[in-house]
Each structure stands twice: as C-alpha cells, then as structure tokens.
Amino acid sequence: MNLDLTDRVIFVAGASRGIGLGIVEACLADGAKVAMTARGSESLDAAHARLAAQYGADKLWSMAGDMRDADTIDEAVNRVEAELGPIYGAVANVGLHPCPNGFDIDDATWDAGFSQNLDSAYRLARSALKPMTTRGEGSVLFISSIAGLGALGTPLTYGTAKAAMNHMAKELARITGASGVRVNVIAPGNIVFPDGDWEARANGPNGDKVMRWIKREVPMRRFGHPEEIGSAAAFLLSNKASFITGAVLPVDGGQTR
Numbered sequence: 365m366n367l368d369l370t371d372r373v374i375f376v377a378g379a380s381r382g383i384g385l386g387i388v389e390a391c392l393a394d395g396a397k398v399a400m401t402a403r404g405s406e407s408l409d410a411a412h413a414r415l416a417a418q419y420g421a422d423k424l425w426s427m428a429g430d431m432r433d434a435d436t437i438d439e440a441v442n443r444v445e446a447e448l449g450p451i452y453g454a455v456a457n458v459g460l461h462p463c464p465n466g467f468d469i470d471d472a473t474w475d476a477g478f479s480q481n482l483d484s485a486y487r488l489a490r491s492a493l494k495p496m497t498t499r500g501e502g503s504v505l506f507i508s509s510i511a512g513l514g515a516l517g518t519p520l521t522y523g524t525a526k527a528a529m530n531h532m533a534k535e536l537a538r539i540t541g542a543s544g545v546r547v548n549v550i551a552p553g554n555i556v557f558p559d560g561d562w563e564a565r566a567n568g569p570n571g572d573k574v575m576r577w578i579k580r581e582v583p584m585r586r587f588g589h590p591e592e593i594g595s596a597a598a599f600l601l602s603n604k605a606s607f608i609t610g611a612v613l614p615v616d617g618g619q620t621r
Contacts, residue, residue, distance in 0.1 A: 367602035370395035373449045374601060375441065377431040377488055378457035380407040382557045383507060386590025387455055390598040392419045399444040399451070400426040431458045432484040434491075441491040450499060453601035454492035456485035457507040459526075463519035477521025482528050489536060489547070497543040503601045504540075506533050506549045507593075510616050513551055526551075530612045537610030546609035548600045553616025554578060556587035583618035 374391045378384040379400035388398050392415060402408040405428035412426040425448045429436040444451055461480035463473055489504050496502030511518040512526025529549065536547040556562040565574045566587070579585045596615050599605055614620040 367394045367598055367604050369598065369602055371397055371449075372452040372602075373397045373399065373444065374453040374455065375399045375401070375444055375451050375488075375492060376455040376457060377401050377437075377484070378459070378507075379426075380404060380411045382560055383552060383555055383590050383593045384455070384457040385411060386557075386592075386594035387457065387507075387597040388415065388594075390591065390594030391453075391601070392423060394598055394602075396453075396598075397423050397448055398425070399440070399448055400424065401431055401440050402426075402428060403430055404428065431488065432479050434487045437484075437487050437491050441488075441495075445495060451492055451495060452501065453503045453505065454488055454496075455505045455507065455597060455601070456488045458484040458488075459507065459509070459522075461521065463521045465519060467520065469520060474521055477519075478525050478528075481522060481525035482532070485529055486532060489532075493536070493540060493545060496545045497540055500544045502545045503605075504533075504536070504545070504547045505597055505600055506530075506547075507597075508533075508549045508551045508612065510551045510553050510614055510620050513612070513614065513620055533612065534610045541609055546600075546605070548605070548608060548610070549612040550593060550596055550600065551612055551614045551616070551620070552588065552593050553582065553614065553619045554587050555590060555593060557590050562587060581619055582616070586617065588615065588617055 374396045379388050380402035416424050427440050459481050461477045485506050508529045509526045511523035512530050533547050533549045
C-alpha cells in the first residue's frame with residue numbers, strides 16, 4: 365500500500381535501534397523525511413550514515429540528546445521544523461528503565477521509571493502538538509506495550525507507566541481531534557532485535573524455556589520484529605488512517621487476550 369508519506373516529516377525518538385529504527389526504515393521506504401533522535405550519538409550516527417546512503421542525505425536529520433528533557437525535546441522539534449520541514453508525524457519511543465520486582469521501589473527508581481516511560485512521551489507530544497494543531501494536521505504516535513493492557517508481571521513502573529500512556533493518548537485524541545490532529549498508540553508484544561532484551565534471553569542459558577514460553581503464550585508462536593511494528597506505525601502516521609484516533613493497537617502475534 366502506498367501510504368502517501370512522500371516528503372512528510374516524521375520525528376522519531378529512540379530511533380537508533382530496535383523498534384524506533386524499524387519505524388524509521390518503514391517511513392523512509394514510503395518516501396518520508398525522517399528526523400532521528402536518540403541518547404547515544406555513536407549508534408545514532410551509524411544508523412544515520414547507513415540510511416542516508418540508502419535513501420539519500422536529504423531524507424534524514426538527526427540529533428543526539430536526552431529525550432526525557434523538555435528543553436532538549438523543544439530544541440529538537442524547533443530545529444527539525446526549521447531545517448527539515450513542518451513535522452507531520454511524531455513518534456514517542458523512549459522506554460524501559462531498570463526497576464526491581466515487587467512493590468518496595470525507592471522513590472528515585474519510581475520517578476525515573478515514569479520519567480523514562482511516560483513523561484518523555486508527554487513532553488514530545490506537547491512540543492509537537494503545538495505546531496500541528498496550529499496547522500490543522502498531524503499525527504502523534506506513542507509506543508506503549510502490551511504490559512500496559514493487562515497485569516503481566518512486568519516491573520511495576522513499566523506496566524503502570526504504559527497503562528497511563530494509553531490513557532493519555534485517548535485524552536489527547538479528544539483534545540486535538542477538532543484541530544485535525546490524531547493521537548494513537550501501538551502496544552508491541554515480544555519484539556526481538558540485535559542487542560535487545562529478548563535476543564539476550566533467547567540466546568541465554570534459559571533460551572529453550574523462553575522459546576517454549578513464546579510458543580505457549582503467543583498464538584503465532586514466534587517473536588515479532590521491528591519492521592512489523594514499523595509497518596503498523598507508518599500506517600497509523602499516514603492519512604490512510606485518517607479516521608483513527610485514540611486507538612491502542614496491539615501488535616503482538618495474538619498474545620493479548
């Protein structure tokens with residue numbers, strides 16, 4: 365399907381690896397211009413160089429920085445608008461923070477988990493929605509998790525923050541709908557990619573148990589891949605999804621019940 369993203373500017377946070385990189389590549393493949401941000405400059409520069417060689421340097425913009433920080437986010441959004449063009453789509457894909465199991469979580473870890481998994485998404489949405497609502501078009505996409513759809517035994521800050529993200533998207537969709545701006549969520553399941561958590565588990569000493577669990581819990585009996593999230597994201601960002609807002613789409617091989 366041609367999603368008509370040609371020369372649309374898509375801003376992707378957490379873009380240098382995994383799901384974020386899968387979204388970047390899906391949007392580029394459909395002709396979009398993509399602004400990439402990530403905390404680590406080395407991996408971001410490597411991804412930028414590889415993709416620029418494939419799709420053209422004029423299609424890419426990148427900036428390393430902490431996308432939990434409001435000033436950094438605002439700087440990135442303002443620079444993209446000035447240097448690459450008006451932002452049509454914004455993807456909040458900053459997540460994960462170490463958290464112990466159980467309920468006895470110190471305040472610093474609790475606050476850091478929400479800063480990483482929820483506050484970063486709100487701050488990017490707030491910054492991107494200002495020009496979008498003024499222009500009367502745009503699409504914001506949050507990358508959540510199936511851990512936000514039900515209690516799956518994940519660390520408490522993670523699932524709780526992702527559940528809050530899902531609700532936030534629905535509230536923002538109501539606020540911005542009249543302006544022509546859409547806000548949606550993808551809730552990925554178990555996505556495997558190089559140097560990711562699931563790859564480490566599958567290749568670790570308990571890899572056989574991990575794969576038995578996947579085959580038991582996931583009807584499609586396998587891991588998902590970043591490009592499968594990328595395809596869903598490109599669709600939701602595009603005008604082909606013009607009447608979809610406030611939706612939470614699980615992309616999980618049927619695992620959510």
